[in-house]
Amino acid sequence: MKGTSSPRFPRKNLFFIILISFATLGLIALPPPEQESDPETERKFKIGVAYPVSISSASTTAFSNTEETQKLTWKKHVVESGESLAIAFDNIGLDGNTLHTLLETDKNTKQLERLRPGNVIEFGFNKEGQLTELRHPRNYLETLIVRHNGKSFTSELDKKKIETHTNFAHATIETSFWSAADKAGLTANQIMEIAALFGWDIDFALDIRKGDKFEVLFEQHYLDGHPVDRGSILAATFTNIGQTFTAVRNEDGKYYDKDGQAMRKAFLRSPVNFRYVSSNFNPRRLHPVTGRVKAHRGTDYVAPVGTPIWAAGDGVVLKSAYNKFNGNYVFIKHSTKYVTKYLHLTKRMVKTGQRVKQGDTIGTLGGTGRVTGPHLHYEFLVNGEHKNPRTVDLPQANSLSGKEQTAFKQRSKQQLAHINQLSQLVPNNNILLN
Incomplete structure (x- = not known):
């Protein structure tokens, strides 16, 4: 009997079986790939520190508006000199009816008639070529947005939020107040504001000395984390020749000293924005033209020709005229007690009998009359007697009272x-920038 033999397995098939077996074992034995470490998960965060967070585009679908928004085609137009809104619309391809309807929407759209050269208008058109949205940045804070809902236009003002921080600067004067304040990081407007605050107590032409110092606490405005402009001065001190003056802003927007006395007084110490002074108050001096000793009952301020001259206080113009000695001159009467005189003006800008307010421009500095060079000669009279405007006692300022004064003193104490x-x-x- 012949023994039965197993069927022969083709060598080719055997090779494939062995290959598949090894591949299967490899899949079972191979450890899973090591997971890459995520630096975001390993980083240790500190409290109070802001960190950027990455969000994938796929994960933002939950936050997006589910309604499909129509994609607009935008055209940007910059207004040119002499160009009206009608011309701008025509250049974009819009007719007069659309312009009229848009302008009549409300008071916001009506202001589009007052566009200036350099202003920007952005026009958004739908796929049919119809004006659907208009944007006009009015300033860095506000953008006018006008939309068409298919029947009519509507408008809104998109206002960005401003953050306000409190900043601080101080300096000791070496050469001039302006130079020190500029080096300390203050703007030209802030420098002038400080001079105005203390201008009732300090003559910034004659009284500033090396070693004087100032300190100022002020607001700084930020937009999207970037500084955009300076706000109000909250409090300031100025030490002049050993005497310290203080100014603190009250809730009414006015400034008072630490005890609640108003900074504003009846007269300015100086009636001109100046840089140089030719001579101080001196009752006996050699006249620069005649060479004789003659009383010099006032103060001379040298500044560029055309510099505005201010009324030192409220009053009525006694005289606005010209003679060969005074040149163009203006005399102002302040109540029954005080008179101020302004001589050698290039131009007089007030008339006799005219009422003026403190700080009004009454003329411009010049060199008319008997003078050696352009300057303002300023005199201050009390009951007809000449006084030094730098040192004369000025009328007492108004003060806060009652609960308002008590609250102010507490706030003033904290600020200082x-x-x-x-x-x-x-x-x-x-x-110091916060």
Whole structure:
């Protein structure tokens, strides 16, 4: 009997079976790939520090508006000199009816008639070529948005949120107040505002000395994390020739000293924005033209020809005229007690009998009359007697009273204590930006 033999397995098939077996074992034995470490998960975060967070585009679908928004085609137009809104619309391809309807929407759209060269208008058109949206940035804070809902236009003002921080600067004067304030990081407007605040107590032409110092606490406005402009001065001190003056802003927007006395007084110490002074108040001096000793009952301020001259206080113009000695001159009467005189003007800008307010421009500095060079000669009379305008006692300022004064004194104490603390921390001639 022949033994039965197993069927022969083709060698080719055997090779494939072995290959598949090894591949299967490899899949079972191979460890899973090591997961890459995520630096975001391993990083240790610190409290109070902001970190960027990455969100994939797929995960943002839950936050997006589920309604499909129609994609617009935008055209940007910059207004040119002499160009009207009608011309701008025509250049974009819009007719007069659309312009008229849009302008009559409300008071916001009506202001589009007052566009200036350089202003920007952005037009958004739908796929049919119809005006669907208009955008006009009015300034860095506000954008006018006009939309068409298919029947009529509607408008809204998109206002960005401004953040306000409190900043601080201080400096010691070496050469001039302007130079020190500029090096400390203050703007030209802030420098002038400080001079105006203390201008009732300090003559910034004659009284500033080396070693004088100032400290100022002020608002800084931020938009999207970037500084955009400076706000109000909250409090300031100015030490002049050893005497310290203070100014603190009240809730009414006015400034008072630490005790609640108004900074504003009946007269300015100086009636001109100046840089140089030719001579001080001196009752006996050699006249520069005649060579004789003659009383010089006032103060001379040298500044560029055409510099505005201000009324030192409220009053009525006694005389606005010209003679060969005074040149163009203006005399102002302030109540029954005080008179101020302004001589050698290039131009007089008030008439006899005219009422003026403190700070009004009454003329411009010049060199008319008997003079050696352009300057303002300024005199201050009390009951007909010449006084030094730098040192004369001025009428007492108004003050806060009652509960308002009590509340102000508390706020003033806090602000000035804050200034004192910061002046110890911040290097001199520097600015602290929060």
